[in-house]
Amino acid sequence: MQEEKRIPVIDLSAWTQRTPSAGGTTSSDDERRGVVELVGKACTSVGFFAITNHGVNSTRLESLWQSARDFFDLPAPVKLQSKTNNETEYPYGYEQSETLVVGKQLDQGVKSDSLLPPPDQKETFSLGPNNPLAGMPPRRFPSQPPELQEALEEYFQEMEHLATTLLEIFALALDLPQDWFQNKMTRHMSALRLLNYFATDKNASADDKTEIVRAGAHSDYGALTILKAGGPGLQVKWKDGEWVHVPFMEDSFVVNLGDLMQRWTNDKWVSTLHRVVVVPTSGADGGAQRRQSIAYFCNVNGDTPVETLPTCIDEDHPLKYPKVLAKDHLMAKHLASMRHGEPSEKADGHDEL
Numbered sequence: 325m326q327e328e329k330r331i332p333v334i335d336l337s338a339w340t341q342r343t344p345s346a347g348g349t350t351s352s353d354d355e356r357r358g359v360v361e362l363v364g365k366a367c368t369s370v371g372f373f374a375i376t377n378h379g380v381n382s383t384r385l386e387s388l389w390q391s392a393r394d395f396f397d398l399p400a401p402v403k404l405q406s407k408t409n410n411e412t413e414y415p416y417g418y419e420q421s422e423t424l425v426v427g428k429q430l431d432q433g434v435k436s437d438s439l440l441p442p443p444d445q446k447e448t449f450s451l452g453p454n455n456p457l458a459g460m461p462p463r464r465f466p467s468q469p470p471e472l473q474e475a476l477e478e479y480f481q482e483m484e485h486l487a488t489t490l491l492e493i494f495a496l497a498l499d500l501p502q503d504w505f506q507n508k509m510t511r512h513m514s515a516l517r518l519l520n521y522f523a524t525d526k527n528a529s530a531d532d533k534t535e536i537v538r539a540g541a542h543s544d545y546g547a548l549t550i551l552k553a554g555g556p557g558l559q560v561k562w563k564d565g566e567w568v569h570v571p572f573m574e575d576s577f578v579v580n581l582g583d584l585m586q587r588w589t590n591d592k593w594v595s596t597l598h599r600v601v602v603v604p605t606s607g608a609d610g611g612a613q614r615r616q617s618i619a620y621f622c623n624v625n626g627d628t629p630v631e632t633l634p635t636c637i638d639e640d641h642p643l644k645y646p647k648v649l650a651k652d653h654l655m656a657k658h659l660a661s662m663r664h665g666e667p668s669e670k671a672d673g674h675d676e677l
């Protein structure tokens with residue numbers, strides 16, 4: 325029987341609605357275990373899943389959504405005030421499409437090897453952790469719009485909370501104690517990124533063989549990513565090479581694993597290539613609307629020794645990777661993304677430090 329190419333949708337309510345104050349209902353152990361099993365299966369098969377009943381405060385999401393939109397609508401010179409002038413010192417802030425680093429085109433055969441892919445059709449704003457012990461520089465906020473700072477701070481907290489829950493589920497799915505990741509997150513190096521993909525007047529169906537790519541194929545670097553997308557367009561590369569659309573659902577988030585988690589699990593869990601393409605609107609102009617999204621890249625403490633999990637090694641799956649410090653892994657990925665044109669299995673022009 326042919327495998328069904330589908331990104332699983334997982335209802336997290338058994339994990340997110342279990343405090344006595346939330347109506348006095350506590351989920352049964354069976355329900356919670358059921359979620360663990362679904363998550364474990366998704367992480368092994370595709371490394372992507374969508375979540376519903378995630379417990380994220382919708383007011384906080386909406387205020388970040390709107391203030392991010394207002395920020396991207398500002399004139400370019402104002403946005404450029406938030407651009408870092410030293411990537412090594414401050415690897416966050418505003419990036420324009422043409423300044424985003426372009427790495428190796430992964431769709432071999434589509435473009436000649438000697439050509440770099442076109443830059444992603446997007447602009448971004450990134451923010452690091454709030455904790456000086458994380459070893460990252462203090463946060464810098466845009467001065468406009470005025471409500472953006474608070475919206476970023478609050479949404480970041482929502483994501484920290486959701487990531488903690490997901491990591492508890494991950495730990496159980498990996499046959500580890502539920503709190504196994506807890507002491508690896510106390511000084512985490514996670515980052516939040518606001519994304520704005522420009523509207524396009526090109527019709528993606530003009531040549532139905534070539535997709536118009538808004539963000540090139542890449543895998544994420546860290547432990548896991550929690551993505552809020554404002555529209556369809558995200559695709560993952562299935563094992564047979566086919567690009568499969570991630571279903572777009574209001575009120576849901578997409579969760580995917582990063583390269584660190586794949587390495588930690590001895591490749592038992594997968595960090596899958598993904599990209600964003602233009603999904604044409606049916607309007608007369610045949611173009612595509614602007615697309616907004618917010619990505620939270622969950623990274624563990626920089627000084628975490630990432631040593632293959634013993635539960636992922638057996639006779640059929642011998643140890644593959646030496647121990648690495650989480651921050652060295654992240655830095656190696658970061659540097660690889662900065663190198664133009666050098667083949668790297670999973671690099672693109674993507675950077676998420």
Ligand SMILES: O=C(O)CCC(=O)C(=O)O
Nearest residue numbers: 519544553558600617619
């Ligand atoms: O905008 C999206 O839907 C995906 C963004 C993404 O994959 C990333 O920034 O790593």
Ligand SMILES: [Fe+2]
Nearest residue numbers: 542543544598
């Ligand atoms: Fe990504």
